[in-house]
């Protein structure tokens with residue numbers, strides 16, 4: 001593989017937990033690191049080349065909202081790290097395109113596993129694009145990296161941490177890792193000599209290479225025909241691009257054990273390094289409201305991304321995701337961290353012992369709330385623009401208060417994002433600014449004569465749009481549903497109408513006559529025009545269009 005030696009690391013052990021605080025670029029963010037089970041300062045090897053490996057999908061079916069939730073949340077974090085905290089991120093994503101589930105499904109559908117995987121990989125990419133998730137810098141498919149995976153396994157065998165069997169399987173030898181196994185979730189291998197049914201030396205050893213079963217796809221290897229195990233794929237793919245250096249590793253919480261735990265074991269023995277993967281970020285699960293279990297294909301309680309997007313926009317889903325911490329739904333580790341437990345305890349059951357902190361619940365109501373919030377933000381931005389154009393007549397503005405609120409919001413948003421990407425906190429701060437802005441944008445019925453304050457509203461609009469843009473939400477899009485030219489036309493027609501009404505109104509109110517009596521007479525004559533303007537405004541409300549200018 002030609003993988004290089006270990007990365008630069010500061011030699012200081014942080015808080016005696018065996019985690020080495022990396023040296024490099026301090027992003028200023030404190031991030032919850034599953035490796036230490038606390039918030040650590042996020043220090044990446046380099047701001048110019050921050051390495052991030054993301055476990056990709058197993059492509060055997062349509063993706064659902066649970067998957068969407070995980071990838072959207074990490075997309076938001078990636079954008080924040082890039083735009084707010086100055087990291088140029090290289091993101092690598094592995095696609096699992098060979099796996100038991102793929103083989104089983106292909107058999108059911110009577111197609112080859114390769115075509116099934118291709119189909120759903122394309123489908124996944126389309127769904128991600130529809131959700132406005134930035135693609136990783138590079139996708140790597142497992143089936144296109146089999147020789148590299150074989151070399152990686154050979155490396156682990158050479159270093160004495162894996163063994164092949166007469167049946168043509170290769171297993172990772174967990175005992176050889178001693179107490180170094182279990183860094184992520186505190187699981188230690190059970191006692192040697194447990195009864196085992198397979199050809200493993202120990203029940204908790206896991207497969208690196210699986211001997212081919214009849215009628216399964218396979219590749220030739222030094223151990224006979226077979227295919228890779230799941231965990232080794234990610235270790236190899238990440239190492240192919242980043243060597244032994246990895247700043248960030250992400251995935252859903254269900255991947256922490258055994259998947260990420262095993263990835264760590266494999267990489268640390270292969271690279272002979274003390275710490276592979278400095279920060280492990282895990283997103284919480286999306287639950288269906290009122291249910292204990294996560295949204296999942298196997299439980300058949302899912303909504304596909306395509307179905308969801310028929311009812312709501314990707315921006316609404318993004319805001320829905322932002323309104324809870326990316327970790328919500330996580331399984332709590334307990335105040336003192338995890339005790340080390342023998343693997344005899346089924347990990348899934350053991351994980352359940354810690355109850356979900358606060359699962360992110362999917363419900364129509366929660367999506368509706370996000371929709372309303374987005375509408376409120378858009379309405380504010382449009383009103384503020386109307387005010388700047390002079391179309392929205394207001395009394396005098398408390399300018400100082402607004403400048404102060406804006407500056408306060410900027411600080412609060414940055415602080416929230418630096419605190420483990422607290423997106424709900426950041427959204428609250430921006431919505432609070434909008435609330436203050438709205439309070440000042442009270443329309444008055446008289447023509448305004450006093451001073452105007454367009455600059456402060458310009459500044460607030462610009463900041464608000466920039467905030468949403470940073471996390472991948474475009475407020476401008478709200479005017480046009482994509483591909484819907486009818487809405488765009490309607491919007492233009494309404495704009496024309498508003499302009500025309502404003503002219504008529506200004507004409508009706510213009511007081512060009514010299515004497516008081518003549519002015520009164522003129523206003524009286526033009527009164528029907530004012531009434532027509534008011535009627536138009538009232539009538540348009542019935543069509544969902546509200547003209548804020550009086």
Ligand SMILES: Nc1ncnc2c1ncn2[C@@H]1O[C@H](COP(=O)(O)OP(=O)(O)OP(=O)(O)O)[C@@H](O)[C@H]1O
Nearest residue numbers: 057058066067070251252285286294295296297298
């Ligand atoms: N309900 C969910 N909520 C949040 N993330 C999820 C959910 N279901 C899956 N994920 C995450 O999506 C990513 C891709 O998962 P993967 O392709 O392995 O799906 P899966 O676990 O097979 O899905 P399923 O449980 O529906 O069969 C992983 O990071 C996984 O943790």
Ligand SMILES: [Zn+2]
Nearest residue numbers: 055056234259
């Ligand atoms: Zn993985």
